[in-house]
Amino acid sequence: MERREFLKKTGQAAALAAVTGGLGLVFHNRETSAYHPLVAASPDFTIPADPLFPTVALARRDDPAQALQAALDAVGGITRFIHTGDRVTIKPNVGWDRTMEQGANTHPVLVAEMVRRCLDAGAAEVIVSDISCNDPRRCFLRSGIRDAAEKAGAKVILPVDEDFLQIDIGGELLTVWPVLKHFVETDRLINMPIVKQHSLTRCTIGLKNLYGILGGRRNQLHQQIDQSLADLASYFRPTLTVVDATRVMHRGGPQGGSLDDVTIENTVFCATDPVAADSRGAEFLGLRGDQVPHLVLAEKSGIGTVDYRAAGYVEVA
Secondary structure (H helix, E strand, C coil), X not given: CCHHHHHHHHHHHHHHHHHCCCHHHHHHHCCHHHCCCCXXXXXXXXXXXXXXXXXXXXXXXXXXXXXXXXXXXXXXXXXXXXXXXXXXXXXXXXXXXXXXXXXXXXXXHHHHHHHHHHHHCCCCEEEEECXXXXXXXXXXHHCCHHHHHHHHCCEEECCCHXXXXXXXXXXXXXXXXXXXXXXXXXXXXXXXXXXXXXXXXXXXXXXXXXXXXXXXXXXXXXXXXXXXXXXXXXXXXXCEEEEEEEEEECCCCCCCCCHHHEEEEEEEEEECCHHXXXXXXXXXXXXXXXXXXXXXXXXXXXXCCCCHHHHHEEEEC
């Protein structure tokens, strides 16, 4: 399906939802079966592979913005990913009512810098959004992300019931599910996770960060969370994954709280392969990618490569 046709159909689906009773009522009742419109086609946010550039590029700098710029330049620069007139949605981790120092959410400086880079490349609009686990207003404010992103020129959107579409994700476990529309009605999707330990999945990085796209009762997926993550990653393939390893949470994840659980790493890396990105990120937690079940499943599904070095890896001096 061509992108214009896909966006037209998602818009029609949202309009139909309003006519048939509205998405708000559905979300107050939390009954996903009450949705009538379905969007089945998977949006393609990826860009063509280019052998001239590495798949994963890592940079260490004391300044997070400089680390991002170095890693981004190494994978081809922002104009490889964003073109004039693009609508861009950025998905940081804004799940928790925590400060930047606690390492539970993506660094606000990185989010703001990515917003500026996208606008400088000619993006028509940059949206920053997430479905928080704690109260979203408190999460966006206390993390510093709302203020930083808006000052950089982004439109920060907190989810409301009427902004969800019913999506047929078509996975083995994750099938029809409510999804925040801003992550499908866009031209480019940039995933900006932070590296953390996770009590269920061993680590939460890029693939787990995509959970913040889903509405509904996500806890229903926890018993088979690894398969649901692989399903989600099969449907939503970001244009670029930017991993925040400036502060890494080693214990108490994903929410954290104690500064004793966080180490300062001052590292950022950019990747066009989301599995390779997470595999490299897992090493900050003392894990190999092949020790993380959802990464193994994702590789088997053809989403990416666990062996990030074989996929193409550089560390920027």
